[in-house]
Amino acid sequence: MPFLEASELVKTYTPKGAPVVRALDGLSLEVPQGTVTALLGPNGAGKTTTVKVLTTLIRPDSGSATIDGVDVLADPDRVRRMIGASGQYAAVDENLTGFENLMMVGRLYHLGSRVARQRATELIELFDLAEAQNRPVKGYSGGMRRRIDLAGALVIRPPVLFLDEPTTGLDPRSRLGLWEIIESLVSDGTTVLLTTQYLEEADRLADSISVIDEGRVIAKGTADELKASVGGQRVALTVVDEADGDAVRGILARHGTGEPVVTGGRTWVVPVADGPAALASVVAAASAEGVALHDAGMRRPTLDDVFLQLTGHVAEESDETTGSAA
């Protein structure tokens, strides 16, 4: 039996003057003990709603969920004694110091003040916040806030950790730092459910990825399995001038085994049967048609390709570029 299990979760909202939104539309999920599962999907796919149901913040309209056999809907108080949650908005008290925030959380877990103090000290150390621990959080950088928030989720050393877009909005360096922390937690055997819209993040941290779109899991597997399911090699051409897009699209369509797609405005990708041969012919064709290339190469499918294939649209903000190029 999986450590964390969600079955057929449905949650609908009715915004004023708008049709019903099915935030969760029969979402099911299984997370084995000691593993990291990533929920991967664009904004509005239902990732945060899933986490909110599992962390007892909202009740689904229907469906069920258990954590280590405890029914999340029937026994939320017991669930709250075994989870830690850290969200994309660092939920810390701005006016309290880092240390005071952790103390407060420990006290609210009813650890007793001696244990709460000891644990806060440990976490400050672990998250490298010793220097800032006695300053109010309002003076912290974005990365430090996330760290203190994540530390708050770890106060009781929970067996299950929920990380809702832990690195959204962070600069690359802070992101890398947070990834290293999460990796060290995972190596200790904590069961983690992570949501992210960054394919790279899921690829790096997760044992298993559930791709979700419109409130449902549309695919799941390891990063490699998902990439393999899309299959084969790709040829990618980056043009110098965006106006050459149509020409490149035509060339790739003739040599590829699928529909060419554009990412980032100027890079066109198509699945091919024989990578090296296809690459040679498309470069030759581009040269013959006078299309200036910035870059040309073969690549393995990425999770971006997986997402695109499964949902028909690109993850993250590149939505617009596909729209305009199509």
Place this chain on the structure above:
Amino acid sequence: MSTIGSGRATGTTAPESDSGAHGTLEPAPGSAISRFLSDGWVTTWRNLMKIIRVPEILLFTMIQPIMFVLLFTYVFGAAIDIPGDGYTSFLMAGIFAQTVVFGSTYSGSAMAQDLKDGIIDRFRTLPMSGAAVLVGRTNGDLAINALSMIVMMITGWIVGWRVNSSLPEFLAGVALLLLFAYAFSWVMAYLGMAVKSPEIINNASFLILFPITFISNAFVPSERLPEPLRVFAEWNPVSALVQSARELFGNVPPGTPVGDAWPAQNPIATVLIGVVVLLLVFVPLSIRKFATLSR
């Protein structure tokens, strides 16, 4: 919970790193009541720290009543003729009432702000009492109000306000003012959670508070108001609060006619009934609202 503990035994790697090595921390033993009290204290402490760390709150809390005492005493005091000890004595109960009612609006904006910041979400994933969060918040208002009462009394004393009653009556008057404001904090806390926007709740509170504090006997005797306003003022619970405080501080001007409405005749009973009704309605309503609240 033992299954969780045994599950955690997998943490054999990374000895100096943390998390798994010692198993999940269990709560210290304690009864449900002691936990509730502890949660209430921790959240009250959090709100008191906010008063200490955000000097603007304290500054405005202190300056506004001082300004009101001085403005009303010297600007209106000259124009409004009150028999007996004069306008300052008459005014002070009104300023007290207005200030503590205004002070109780912090709960509205603070709940909305905490919701927006995600702190409510954090609290709600903890095995703590939701009601305690509201108790802590309304206690914060109580602390602010108690502080501003002290500042106002000192200011009032300087400009000539005197208590003409016994110590028990004086203390009863102070308690009644704080109690009414405390009950009103629960109303504002509920509205803050319902509206969810700190900006909207701030502006909306002024739309409610100005009429209910000004269309009352707080600043002018209500019998001098035009008829419809006079009726409103006589039934206005803030008038009952002001009248109660005036009576308990011995500041009722001699020969003041008392309105015919029941609240005007029985101000202290009216305030107590008002407090009970507000608490009976808004405490359960707020607790229920909190239990489903999320960002």
